[in-house]
Amino acid sequence: MFSQKVAQQSLRRLAVQQPYAMRWSMMGAASPAAVAIGKNVQTRQATSSTNTEDPTQILAKQRLNRPVSPHLSIYKPQITWIGSSLHRITGIALSGPLYLWATAYLASPLLGWHLESASIAAAFGALPVAAKILLKTVMALPFTYHCMNGVRHLIWDTGRALSNPSIIKTGWTVVGLAVSSALALALI
Secondary structure, three states: HHHHHHHHHHHHHHEEEEEHHHHHHHHOOOOHHHHOOOOOOOOOOOOOOOOOOOHHHHHHHHHHHOOOOOOOHHHHOOHHHHHHHHHHHHHHHHHHHHHHHHHHHHHHHHOOOOHHHHHHHHHHHHHHHHHHHHHHHHHHHHHHHHHHHHHHHHHHHOOOOOOHHHHHHHHHHHHHHHHHHHHHHOOO
């Protein structure tokens, strides 16, 4: 109640201050006093249309005149947005098969599948050496990239290495470390 009275009194004081209101009108804007007492109400004339066109056709014609928004194809590829995209993609690529395998592992006794460690190791051991290295590389590369880039993001969370040169340098460092560690894991 008291705050309402104070607000009303201050608006009344503003309404009676002519030099202040004159200053606002000379700037081309409405004074606070004019806004407070309702003298600055904008109105718009109603227009009636006798157009018999189908409204969906009008909208379709308007869409043809709108500009097309740019796509990624017009931008020069940069390590920052490629690295960010790869981080998300590798996260999905790692979690999706994990959930599928875990579900299959839980359902395997009911379905008669043999997904225990011994049978998986025996199946993997029967593969040729080139297939083993290729399969291990395909499995290790998303894992190592996602881990290395996750460490990079944790460093960013501390507020370090946020300048453009250091972001570019750490991006290429993550790529190099991920590839070299994936190859090392594949050759073990």
